Amino acid sequence: MKPVNLAQKLSLFSSHWDPHVVADYNDNDVMVVKFQGEYPFHKHVDTDDFFYVLEGEMEMDIEGEPPRRVKAGELFVVPKGVVHRPRAAQEVKVLLIEPKGEPNSGDSDREAAPKPRI
Numbered sequence: 001m002k003p004v005n006l007a008q009k010l011s012l013f014s015s016h017w018d019p020h021v022v023a024d025y026n027d028n029d030v031m032v033v034k035f036q037g038e039y040p041f042h043k044h045v046d047t048d049d050f051f052y053v054l055e056g057e058m059e060m061d062i063e064g065e066p067p068r069r070v071k072a073g074e075l076f077v078v079p080k081g082v083v084h085r086p087r088a089a090q091e092v093k094v095l096l097i098e099p100k101g102e103p104n105s106g107d108s109d110r111e112a113a114p115k116p117r118i
Contacts, residue, residue: 038087042106049078056092
């Protein structure tokens with residue numbers, strides 16, 4: 001048991017859409033990720049999708065609805081089964097929580113990221 005410095009962990013990589021596991025929480029992976037641009041629309045059938053913006057700003061597109069802006073210090077939870085797409089005009093740093101083994105790509109055609117532990 002020790003504190004995890006998220007800024008230090010984020011400094012260890014520069015890739016986008018490449019979540020890195022920094023801690024375990026029950027049966028979940030706690031991860032940090034950087035992204036810019038847009039991810040494909042997708043959904044997660046069995047789990048909600050949790051995003052907490054650490055730095056920057058992102059948009060969450062929800063199919064058939066207006067986009068939601070999520071700023072640093074705010075979180076956004078996409079309920080399971082809802083088709084969504086995160087995107088950011090400028091690089092954003094985000095904390096994610098997902099059940100272990102859940103592919104970040106959901107049901108999209110994009111290959112799931114490997115989620116290395118740092």
